[in-house]
Amino acid sequence: MPAKKSLVRLAADTARRVPPESTQQRAIARAAAFGSADWRRLLQTLGEDPTRQGLIETPERMTRAWQHWTRGYGQDPAAILKTFSDGSERYNELIVVRRIPVYSHCEHHLAPFFGHAAIGYLPAGRIVGLSKLKRLVDCFAARLQVQERLTQQIAQTLLEELEPKAVGVVMRCRHLCMESRGISVPGEETVTSAMLGQLEKSAPLRTEFLSLTRPD
Numbered sequence: 001m002p003a004k005k006s007l008v009r010l011a012a013d014t015a016r017r018v019p020p021e022s023t024q025q026r027a028i029a030r031a032a033a034f035g036s037a038d039w040r041r042l043l044q045t046l047g048e049d050p051t052r053q054g055l056i057e058t059p060e061r062m063t064r065a066w067q068h069w070t071r072g073y074g075q076d077p078a079a080i081l082k083t084f085s086d087g088s089e090r091y092n093e094l095i096v097v098r099r100i101p102v103y104s105h106c107e108h109h110l111a112p113f114f115g116h117a118a119i120g121y122l123p124a125g126r127i128v129g130l131s132k133l134k135r136l137v138d139c140f141a142a143r144l145q146v147q148e149r150l151t152q153q154i155a156q157t158l159l160e161e162l163e164p165k166a167v168g169v170v171m172r173c174r175h176l177c178m179e180s181r182g183i184s185v186p187g188e189e190t191v192t193s194a195m196l197g198q199l200e201k202s203a204p205l206r207t208e209f210l211s212l213t214r215p216d
């Protein structure tokens with residue numbers, strides 16, 4: 001399916017890079033930045049009194065919280081994946097890390113979705129520290145996302161930066177925008193996966209990967 005593959009690659013390429021910024025663009029972004037006054041206006045629009053005790057510091061808290069939840073825009077995924085090759089040349093088995101926490105926000109409602117990811121790869125001489133995989137997930141999750149793209153971006157970046165023989169990502173998340181509105185059953189997980197390299201073609205490898213990433 002070459003057409004599908006190139007589309008996925010294009011989407012991953014355009015979304016994963018840190019947006020280019022000129023001085024002028026930064027100035028525009030600062031001038032247009034959504035700040036405390038805007039959060040107060042939102043509270044008023046919702047029917048609240050932004051001057052009551054419990055809400056006085058909410059605008060500043062929200063500004064800081066959203067800076068944290070979207071910190072991934074300022075991070076370069078390629079820089080996170082510093083690789084090393086000591087002793088991994090002869091390692092010819094799948095490396096799988098399970099239950100990597102995922103905290104993100106859906107781009108349709110700005111509502112949280114959260115769960116965990118399993119990442120596996122078949123190294124071709126280069127391996128990556130396990131904590132780097134967690135940071136890679138964080139870097140993409142701390143942006144506005146859809147779960148499908150988040151899954152693809154993680155897999156695609158690992159394929160490009162690590163050049164393994166195979167890479168697979170399985171992600172299981174609960175979406176509050178769906179659960180709270182009755183679109184999905186409370187606790188229901190949405191499962192997405194991306195399989196690249198030899199995992200695309202080899203059924204036995206895929207079976208092994210899926211058995212290693214199966215939840216308990």
Ligand SMILES: [Zn+2]
Nearest residue numbers: 106108109177
């Ligand atoms: Zn949503």
